[in-house]
Amino acid sequence: MLKIIIPTIMLIPLTWMSKPNMIWINTTTYGLLISLISLFYLNQPNDNTLNSSLMFFSDSLSAPLLALTTWLLPLMLMASQHHLSKEPLTRKKLYISMLILLQLFLIMTFTASELIFFYILFEATLIPTLIIITRWGNQTERLNAGLYFLFYTLMGSLPLLVALLYIHNFMGSLNFLMIQYWIQPLPNSWSNIFLWLACMMAFMVKMPLYGLHLWLPKAHVEAPIAGSMVLAAVLLKLGGYGMMRITTLLNPLTNFMAYPFMMLSLWGMIMTSSICLRQTDLKSLIAYSSVSHMALVIVAVLIQTPWSYMGATALMIAHGLTSSMLFCLANSNYERIHSRTMILARGLQTLLPLMAAWWLLASLTNLALPPTINLIGELFVVMSSFSWSNITIILMGINITITALYSLYMLITTQRGKYSHHIKNIKPSFTRENALMTLHLLPLLLLSLNPKIILGPLY
Amino acid sequence: MKPPILIIIMATIMTGTMIVMLSSHWLLIWIGFEMNMLAIIPILMKKYNPRAMEASTKYFLTQATASMLLMMGVTINLLYSGQWVVSKISNPIASIMMTTALTMKLGLSPFHFWVPEVTQGITLMSGMILLTWQKIAPMSILYQISPSINTNLLMLMALTSVLVGGWGGLNQTQLRKIMAYSSIAHMGWMAAIITYNPTMMVLNLTLYILMTLSTFMLFMLNSSTTTLSLSHMWNKFPLITSMILILMLSLGGLPPLSGFIPKWMIIQELTKNNMIIIPTLMAITALLNLYFYLRLTYSTALTMFPSTNNMKMKWQFEYTKKATLLPPLIITSTMLLPLTPMLSVLD
Secondary structure: OHHHHHHHHHHHHHHHHOOHHHHHHHHHHHHHHHHHHHHHHHOOOOOOOOOOOOOEOOOOOHHHHHHHHHHHHHHHHHHHOOOOOOOOHHHHHHHHHHHHHHHHHHHHHHHEOEHHHHHHHHHHOHHHHHHHHHHHOOOOOHHHHHHHHHHHHHHHHHHHHHHHHHHHHHHOOOEHHHHHHHOOOOOOOHHHHHHHHHHHHHHHHHOOOHHHOOHHHHHHHHOOHHHHHHHHHHHHHHHHHHHHHHHHHOOOOHHHHHHHHHHHHHHHHHHHHHHHHOOOEHHHHHHHHHHHHHHHHHHHHHHOOHHHHHHHHHHHHHHHHHHHHHHHHHHHHHHHHOOOEHHHOOOHHHHOHHHHHHHHHHHHHHOOOOOOHHHHHHHHHHHHHHHHOOOHHHHHHHHHHHHHHHHHHHHHHHHOOOOOHHHOOOOOOOHHHHHHHHHHHHHHHHHOOOHHHHOOOOO | OOHHHHHHHHHHHHHHHHHHHHOOEHHHHHHHHHHHHHHHHHHHOOOOOHHHHHHHHHHHHHHHHHHHHHHHHHHHHHHHHOOOEOOOOOOHHHHHHHHHHHHHHHOOOOOOOHHHHHHHHOOHHHHHHHHHHHHHHHHHHHHHOHHHOOHHHHHHHHHHHHHHHHHHHHHOOEHHHHHHHHHHHHHHHHHHHOOOOHHHHHHHHHHHHHHHHHHHHHHHHHOOOEHHHHOOHHHHOHHHHHHHHHHHHHHOOOOOOOOHHHHHHHHHHHHHOOOOHHHHHHHHHHHHHHHHHHHHHHHHHHOOOOOOHHHHHHHHOOOOOOOOOHHHHHHHHHOOHHHHHHHHHHO
């Protein structure tokens, strides 16, 4: 694993010592090279024994997320070039260093083999994200957004620290590979119920669960583009990954403890999808759509069947790429008209037809069109929740319909129809933007040819 | 103050603390405390204004009362055990009296009322000495009598200190008061673990002193005592604003900075002793602390506060204030977390 971590650390001296006109090129190129290295880990033998060292390991669950994280860094750098072009050189280098630092912490989080190490890095990812949102966001609301983001996550995760230390005392070690063999069923008692809650609430807040999702629209909307991309694509998946790792310790309590969270997720996904239909702010729409998709992941992880785990993993990867692409598209709008209101820039298909093609593909993947991996994820989750309880099919069906509705609403409002007359003089699409969209879309479409690499450890 | 006098007074302060830490006779410990207190009064009154006089008087009164209480506890211990040597205190009354006296010296709740007012009335340098060096002596005595301290009393004091330190600092804009409430909260964390694992208390004290020293030095570099004047720092020393950001997050106990080490270790020791609710409560209340540190960083590092036009010229001048040992202090206050496995040498 050091072959990924040390090059990522060395990206920081690379930014600080490059010539001023080469900082973006250097970091993006080497970031892409690092993501090539991470692709090696996708070749997993099926017996789940890939263990690199004492501290790091990777299995079929963390390898796709690792590949997603390393793939996203060059994309974030490409997306940020425009809005940082007017800043002084030191601030550009600081921004890039924050992104690289965040990348480093995320790589270590996804490959951590000990749960306390995972916890420390889980919290460590908060600091660069906070700095990116609060320092480089654009509106005054970003201060509040940073506060909500930090404190919601910390309130959830401090009980997790206590719970992990308690489990450490109880089991002897928190090395994930070892505790798989020492798991005993958790008896039903009040203190074990609180243990379950303490373990899961951190990840529920991070996912986010419907009742605790208030930080997400604020943080996603106020963050600059790279911040939004990494938040939507990777940081939410930290919650899903953590939940999948820690539910192995918490059986059989999950059978009945999951009910309140299942209810919140099932209801919440419909609620947040419906809110999307009434949004005027483009980034806010994409943020609420993230909540809705992640609610599906929560339902899948709490059901704990093989198909649902496969669906959750596939959905996480698919949603990561799709959501990040949607944020990039929204940002390309924002950079031209400096407003996030959807109806201000309508009918863009006439003005920027290639970008309209990317909008179309992004919206189609967002509404889970076959044969994309979004569909595979959603379908597996719907099927497994149907087998858990037949009635959920109604709610899932309503959700799929409303998802289609708001994705098409977003597409039609921004792309179709007559253009608004004041946007005739926007700049045409940069090659950088088109490359960005291609790099998002290509993995998404290629993965539908071989989805088994993202289906996780239970394939 | 004339240099020879300053040297003598500083030497007396240090000698006083050394006498407290190194002696095994209770009378000498009391003498050390009194030496320390009397010598620090002129330091507290370096600027001769009524506010400083009020601060020194309050400090003198509380510390003298605490020393007398300590002497009473020592005498009761002498009555019941017949010896002056510092060792396990067999009589619970003596133990409670000594604990109360020492926590009064430290500024733990419910004896915390003097800390903000004294810290506010004195200069930044004196405040730094007050909040760092003066904590060493009482803490060393608590370490030595730790097997016989009443756990319930100390845990109650610790919990209320963390709560007071968190809530009291929320409404403050004066930096010295903020650091005072931060000191109350950190002392609370230290007091919580003394009876279970005193080594962690020493770890927390060391890291707390390092972080507080760095913070005060950064404030002194800027000569700022209010949040508003701190917020002009981006004009003068933009690099130091990033240092303030990292230091404040470290004081708040965020991983992966070294301020997280004591909190992690303390929660680990408390959970080993089957206490689950108390560390959870303490950890969540520490978030209040984090809130007002974060507010400081918001105004200093993460936003560019509006300032008058003549402020913007200040970056052109070289600064001549000496920041003694600032780089090593900042590095030890923020980047020590990867060295946590080295704590095993303390066993």
